[in-house]
Amino acid sequence: MNQGKVLSIRSSVVDVHFPVAPAIRNVLIAGEKGEYIIEVFTQLDNNTVRGVALTPTQGLARGQIVTDTGKPFEVPVGTALMGRVFNVFGNTIDKKGDVSGCEVRSIHREPIPLRDQSTVSEIFETGIKAIDVLAPLERGGKAGLFGGAGVGKTVLITEMIHNTVSGHEGMSIFCGIGERCREGEELYREMEESGVLGNTVMVFGQMNEPPGARFRVGHAALTMAEYFRDDAKQDVLLMIDNIFRFIQAGMEVSGLLGQLPSRLGYQPTLATELAELEERICNTKTGAITSIQAVYVPADDFTDPSAVHTFGHLSATIALSRKRASEGLYPAIDLLQSGSKMLMPNIAGERHYKIAQEIRKTLAVYEDLKDIIAMLGISELSREDQRTVFRARRLERFFTQPFFVTEQFTGTAGKMVSREDTLNGCERILNDEFADMPERALYMIGPIEEAKIENVA
Template identity: 70%
Template sequence: MTIASSPSNIDSKVVCGTIAAIRGSVVDVHFPEQLPNLHDILRDDRSTAIEVETYLTPHVIRGLALTPTTGLARGDRLTSTGTSLQVPVGDRLLGRMFNVFGQTIDGKAPIEGGDWRSIHANPQVSQERAIATELFRTGIKVIDLLAPLERGGKAGLFGGAGVGKTVLITEMIHNVVRRLEGVSIFCGIGERSREAEELYREMQEAGVLANTVMMFGQMNESPGARFRVGHAALTMAEYFRDDAHRDVLLMIDNIFRFIQAGSEVSGLMGRLPSRVGYQPTLATELAELEERIFSTPSHSITSVQAVYVPADDLTDPAAAHIFSHLSTSIVLSRKRVSEGLYPAVDPLQSGSKLLTPLVVGDRHYRIAQAVRKTLATYEELKDIIAMLGLEELARHERQVVYRARRLERFLTQPFFTTEQFTGLPGRLVELEDVLDGCERILNDEFSDRSETILYMIGTIDEAPAAQD
């Protein structure tokens, strides 16, 4: 990891060259004497920033513009800064919003001087990583029950457009940040500027902004900036984990946009595409980012990543490669959205490697398996019910259907971040209350009650009040 007190204090070569060709965001630069290092930033007398990507000849490099190339022309002079892209680190970042260059975009005073670090860093060796397994509670019933998160692990929220990925991430921030003694970092990759502004205001109103850092590379920015913003956020997260010795919660929305930006960069650089048009280096580029997220023996970076799934196809190469890095996979279902079951988590496709008796305990494992089995049986019976009707099922099958429908409604939950839209006060539910509620439903305790009393409540004890 490159560390310096400030970008100007780095002892490295500063060389000058002239632009030989410009094709969109790709710029070829000729250097008559020596070449700059890979990943060095080239600048002109304006605000243009170009990152050195590869060497074409002993005197020509190919660079990627991180800013718009409007106004650049052949023959223009560029100077190497002698450093790679850097961002500030330290407690001074808390409560602030940044772009990929480490510049503040919240309208407040800029961050200058102090400690700045290169965004390019290699993951630590495996001996320095912690191997202990610990649950990370979110207060969201269906996740804590069927797809528990790992402290220091990586969780993915998979879903197509409009199924609630950003809402779920925002709710996790609301539930977790208040009781988290560490730092939260939100990294927006290629998402809408409206969402960034709304999230900033929500976190300010919730009183959690003071322990949060926000980093954005929005969808209107160049592919180079969107491709590097994830590494910039991880550089800040690594400082808080390794130097400040604090636990970090890293939210990424949306990791698919990182892959998409890499695909755009690959095409601009002239590389032949691979499967479904993705870049041939997809697996390597994703691993370089994901392998920097882990726990040390003292502190951890826990990551929750929204993953856009093109056309709701979980076999898409981008989704398949992301799956391989995760300890928890939470799949959001458009079908459950249409049924009004929020959060729209698919309980049968979602899962976690932590859901074993040795980690979560026998009671949690037993109840989770019973819930999943009940819901799976109901899914198998739906075709028969649609054709012949519920009355044609055997008595024990009807009981399974009734339990499954009650479980589905109990696992819905009103969110704090959607109170203004639903009119329902948000609920944060502890795991013991979730287990107690599911166990009582599985034991047919509510078989004589309408299933609607279990819809959009917190703990099971709220059901009688909801009935009244």
């Protein structure tokens, strides 16, 4: 057994002297009950290592005995994890007892080799009209979800988990990085009440935890997801909230280790650290990990290094609009700001591409005319512009949709709409088939066939 002694402690950074220096990424344990967990980040010389504590270091003292486990950080994997809530160490935090008899795997794993990845671009249908038509997700791809507080981000995430479980016979993993404890607890309750928790694994590295724990929780969740993709051969939906907090935790760790910061104080290894996480999210010939990541943009500055490096990995962006939320147009997806690399004729199909372009054009013209309408009224517009406005307003209402996870609050049954049905509805609205029908008739319906005059009541 390789045992050493603590030389120095600076916040979460611990220097330890061993007879033989442990390997980088090895886990070190200290304390009577093994309550101090340290991961080796650097070898200072043949005998001394510098590690970052993943637990609080209060009570750890110089000269204390530290044991090298001889292996990297490991978490449990398997079907027994479903419906449970874990911390970064793979310990349950939902007060429902421990998970036993599970295989454990290292959180540090290589990405799937390119030769084993599926090179076929497929659309991952969510059953949510606005996303499937204007910002389709890529199976095995990564989508960014941009939105502030109170615009329906949590509800949208929960609905996607529900639709993945029911529509794709897959499962979901929710990874909270730097989450507020309150938000995590609320999400857990909502998922439990809406019945989707049984096919979901939740992993949290909470805001009050040391930066080392927040920096590694994404890798822990991804290791669990890889089991379901590679061993269970399932489609997995991986939700990460918030990817910026992962970068922020890396920045804190980098500063503690004394690395020279790069632009705006970010760690010099930002691109590498983000790629280590993102490149493991991909699809194989037997299963896929499709990821939706909430992205916080500091001070709304899209040139910020964290935003720039994150955007490089995303194949779709879903922007939530507070204005649409205030108008009651849920899901409050900004139809013009959201987009996807999948929206190309050779992937989505010629018909889908043309309809999406026509929708964008119609909505953009309506957006430009809003100031004129506010000042002079719609009657002052030309006949053609009036028709465009009527089409745009009907499209906006058609893209609203009742969710399964809000049934108990709204009393309206949830709707899951196929991409083909949504395209048919949009095409018919663009062809003025519903010009004589009130806009309200298209509000909060599923397929276009449900549009009836009775909906106006």
